[in-house]
Amino acid sequence: MSAKRLSQGGEIDRRKKIRFTFDGRVVEGFEGDTFASALLAAGHKVVARSFKYRRPRGIFAAGVEEPNAYADLRQEGADAPRINLRLTTEAAVNGVALKSASTSPTALHDATGFIDLFSRFIPSGFYYKTFIWPNWHLFEPKIREMAGLGKVDVKATGPEGAQINHHCDAVVVGAGPVGLASALMLARAGKSVVLCDDQSRMGGSLLSREATIAGLPGAVWLQDTLAELRRLGVTLLPRTTAFGLYDHNLIALNQRAEGDRPEQLWRVRADRIVLATGAIDRPLPFDRNDIPGVMSAHGALTYLKRYGVLVGERIVLATNNAAGAEAALALAGAGAEVTLVDYRSTGEKLDAPRLRHLQGLRVTAAKGRKEVTAAKLSNGETLPCDVLLVSGGLTPTIHLYAQAKGKLRFDEQALALVPVTDLPGVTVLGGANGRFALDEALADLPAALGLEGSAPEAKGTPWDITPAWPEPSMPGRVWIDYQHDVTTKDVALAARENFVSVEHLKRYTTLGMATDQGKTSNLNGLSLMGQLTGRSIPEVGTTTYRPPFTPVPYVSLAGNRGGERMNPLRRLACEAEHRALEASFGDYGGWLRPAFYGRDEGAILSEARMARDSVGLFDASPLGKIEVMGPDAAEFLDFIYYNTVSTVKPGGCRYGFILSESGIVYDDGVLVRLDDTRFIVSCSSSHVAGVHGMLEEWRQDRFPEKQIFIHNATAETATLTVTGPKARDVIRAAGIEADLSDEGFRHMTTLWGRFGGQELRLTRVSFTGDRSYELSIRQDLAPALWQALHGAAKAAGGGAVGVEAIMILRAEKGFIVIGKDSDGMSRPMDLGLAGPLKNKKVEFVGRRSLLQDEAQRDDRNQLVGLVPSDGLGLLPVGAHGLDLSGAAPRSIGYVTSSYESVSLPHPVALGLIERGAARHGEEITLQHLGQRRRARIAPPCAFDPKGDRLNA
Structure with missing residues (x-):
């Protein structure tokens, strides 16, 4: 193949040279080249090796249909190579290094090329037959190593992508003449339109083929149309592949990176999707039709017209259809000696300089090894050549249509599979619909789009084709x-x-x-x-086309979701107020919350002691506030909760567990009943999304006909907790209007009050064991409420407390944190709540699992308190209790929480210990990192077991 760069023509900028390497060899090109066009112009014949037989392969096509030319790209300063790039669609970049995919050491000199010598012994299916003995796993690693394209650097971190969600009236896929005309007609009709195309420039066939549309040369009509589309506000997305069509007219687009713009994933919902995706020039079957230099005729025309590359000097162009003539004339006009082998015996015979037209003949074989040297014809003649171009007919690009469950029929005139009919919201036009003549394709538009007016007229070449299918009797390797x-x-x-x-x-x-x-x-x-x-x-029939239509980089699918962008750290409405108090923040359940105030961790014990002795102000906004409403809400929540909650009276609260279907405690919290038909599920801050999802799932699955409405109000409502003996005085001093008497506002009840003329809800519940009030108010009013409460608390000898101080106070009372003081095996009976299983009359989530033998075992790990008995201070979290009665130590549970106490003369700890509920008072051995400790098993509640301080 003697390809060369022409001195003029194409879209490249010959004033701007670029240089890159391919398999270690320097390649020069110009700005505007693809890697494939630059490699062709530089004379590279072998650019890849075939998947199984490791045969030399060259560039076949010029677009996404390219089956051979893949490479890995490494750029100086980049964190990771970009692997598996299709060279025909990637813009050439200066200063990069390309490595042909899965070759060793290079595509031209591949060490595994000898495998082709044994091809007769390794036909399809040979893996399953050959490597079954003695054991497939002996061969699997090497086979997997040789398979695939490219090699992933698992340690590398690549660039970030971006994602866009968009809605419009219409998405037009394909910016060829039919797609452009469709977008223009829709936009003129007042529709919002997105037009996408996988090429770097819009225009489709107009970029490489001659056309006359609306009386204008194709190139002029293209520029005028693009200008009008911009004026009409159409969103134009070049370098963008529509790779998947999903339910409810969701179409996924991947816009390739360019300049400073990263890879972008567009998720577009459109009322109408127009598929003007064109068609693919398919190969012709003959012996050795895979030799480098056997190329698509349409691809060769594209390289000539768009990149100024003449793919050869002595060209044989074999075709069975009307599209081959234009390519033959263009290549001959560019200076090549062209022989057009026309499988059709009828039609006008071409007469042009440097062009020989043979009718009614076929190519039966290609000659050569690492490059084509000749074409053998059906009449026995051998034509020397340096490139053999093929055009075996057009195959409509109906992948997206098929993904949407579209059915296909075989069109005998087009010799192609075409759509049977349009789908709801999906219209297929032009070459994708088997309308290969431009004039016919454009004439279809008004009726297909349901729009008034006419489409632009075009001059088109009538489509004519004769069959040229592969046949079982063909000799050689086809x-x-x-x-x-x-x-x-x-x-x-x-x-x-x-x-x-x-x-x-x-x-x-x-x-x-x-x-x-x-x-x-x-x-x-x-x-x-x-x-x-x-x-x-x-x-x-046809196989199922699966998305993606072309490979999509993981960076696009991941978008910019990394670190906080993958799992965003949520922020409190009062963050500025906490920072003003020099809070030290931490990540708690996905929220940025004050761990303690100041820079000294000693403040944790001081805050806990202050809250016990006087009053503490705590930001509890992340607690879940999921509203469940409707006439059937009580019945629904009885099914959701382990406890019976329908008996709670309006204005009352009840603590309860939510279980998984396997009977494991998923979450705990206080359920608040505002009135007969309205409840608030207060769940753990880290479980809000999970509990909300569970509620919705059961509402839809088990209660679809019931009147139940669920609203997650967590994000719109802030909650501030005032706890301690002086809590009531602080609330009064802060200017909150509410009945705070013990007679009017008892523990485990809720009522409405006012602050600064605005409504807020007060709930009297406690996570510390002291008198406590949770005040819930609109997020935007929370800072003012915090300032009022904090000022009153300071005047009463108290102040702000962080999460760590609250953890100490709750542990002293034996209050648990799900996931910390429970594990993936904890049932409610293990945590001291067995009554509902015996007494609850209605079905609830997880009930059946609680009746299984595993849940009823008497040797399960149960929640207990642990008091150090060896005088060595704090017990380490995670320390295992030991049974030393056997030949070897055996774990009987572990420490789940451990803190220095501010209310007791010894540290406090909670744990899950085997048969723990029946072992209060017993002393056990604990082990952690080789050190053994002694501790006494006690009830979980170590402080104020009678609860007197709740009303102090």
Whole structure:
């Protein structure tokens, strides 16, 4: 192949040179090149090796249908290589290093090339037959190492992507003449339109083929149309592939990175999706049709018109359709000696300088090894050549249509599978619909789009084609799927072994799998299987096209979700007030919360002591506040909760557990009943999303006909807790209007009050064991409420307390934190709450699991308090209790929480210990990191067990 760069023509900027390396060799190109066009112009013939047989492969096409040319790219300063890049769609970049995918050491000199010598022994399916003995796993690592394209650097961190959610009236996929005209008609009708195309420039076939539209040359009409689309506000997305079409007209677009813009994933909901995706030039079948230098005729025309690259000097162009003539004339006009081998015996014979037109003949074989040297014809003539171009017909790009469950039919005139009918909200036009003549395709638009007016008229070449399918009797090695090394003999073997279902054929031979998704191979494979089994192509059927249409970088799918952007750290409405008090923050349940105030951790004990002795102000806003409303809310919550909650009177509260279906305690918290039909589920701050999801799932699954409404009000409501003996005085001093008498506002009740003329809710519950009030108010009013409460607390000898101080106070009372003082095996009976299982009359989530033998074992780990008895101070969290009665120590549970106490003369700890509820007073041995300790098992509640301080 003697490709060369022409001195003029194309979209490249010859004033701006670029240099990069390919397999260690320097390649020069120009700005505007793709890597493939630059490699072709530099004379690179072998750019890849085939998947299975490691045969030399060259560039076949110019777009996303390219089956061969993949490489890994490494750029100086980048954190990781970009792997598996299709060279035909990637813009050439200065200063990068390309490495051909999965070759060793290079594509031209690959050490595994000898495998092709043994190809007769490794046909399709040989893996399953050969490596079953003695054990597949002996061979699996090496086979997997050789498979695939590219090699992932698992330690590297790549660039970040971005994601966009968008809604519009219409998405038009494909910016060729039909797509452009469709977008223009829709925009003129007042529709909001997104027009996307996977090329760097919009125009489709107009960028490489001659056309006259609306009386204008195609290039002029293109520029005028793009200008009007911009004026009409159409969103134009070049370098963007529509890779998946999903339910409810969700279309996923991947916009490739360019300049400072990262990879972007567009999730677009559109009322209408127009697929003007065009068609793919498919290969012709003949012996050794995979040799480097066998190329798509349309690809060669694209390289000529867009990049100024003449792919060869002595060209044989074999075609069975009307599209080959334009390419032959253009290549001859650029200076190549062209022989047009026209499979059709009818039609006008071309007469042009440097062009020879042979009609009614076929190519039967290509000659050469690492580059094509000649083409053998059906009349026995051999034509020397340095490139052999093929055009075996157009295959509509109907992948997105098929993803949307669209059905296909075989069009005998087009010799292609085309859509049977439009789908709701999905319209297929132009080449994707089998309308290959431009004038016919444009004439279809008004009726197809349901719009008044007319589409622009065009001059089109009538479509004419003669069959040129692969045949079982063809001699030599005729390649059907270039990417997966599937030949006619492989398809014949599948038929002999009864893998005749189209899905079995795909998996047995790997035809049309992976990144290719059958773009150039599927139709030829289906035709061949039909001939082998006596069926037509429609009877053979088609495989299921799966998204993505082309590979999508993980960075695009991940977007910019990393660190806080993957799991955003939520912030309190009073963060500024906490910072003014020099709070030290920590991540608690996904919220940025004050751990303590000041820079000295000694403040933790001081805050806890202050809250016990006088009053503490705590920001409890992250606590869940999920409202469950409706006439059937009480029945619904009885099913959700382990406890019976429907008996709670309006204005009352009840502590309870929510279980998983396996009977494990998922969350705990206080349920508040505001009135007969309105409840508030107050769940743990880290479980809000999970509990909300569980409530919605059960509402939809078990109670679909009931009147139940669920609203998560956590984000819109702030909660401030005032705790301690002086809590009531502080609330009064802060100017809150409410009945705070013990007679009017008892423990475990709720009522409404006012602050600064605004409504707030007060709930009298305690997580510390002292008199406590939770005040819930609109988020935007929380800072003012905090300032009023904090001022009153300071005047009473108290102040702000952080999460760590609250943890000490709750541990002294034996109050648990789910996930810390429980584990993935904890049932409610293990935590001291057995009554509901015996007494509750109605069904609830997890009930059946609690009746299983495993849940009823008498040796389960149960919640206990632990008091150090060896005088060595604080017990380490995670220390295991030991049973030393046997030959070897055995774990009998572990310490879950441990703190210095501010109310007791010794540290406090909680743990899950085997049979713990029956072992109060017993002393056990604990072990942690090789050190053994002694502790006494006690009730979980170590402080004020009678609860007198709740009303102090």
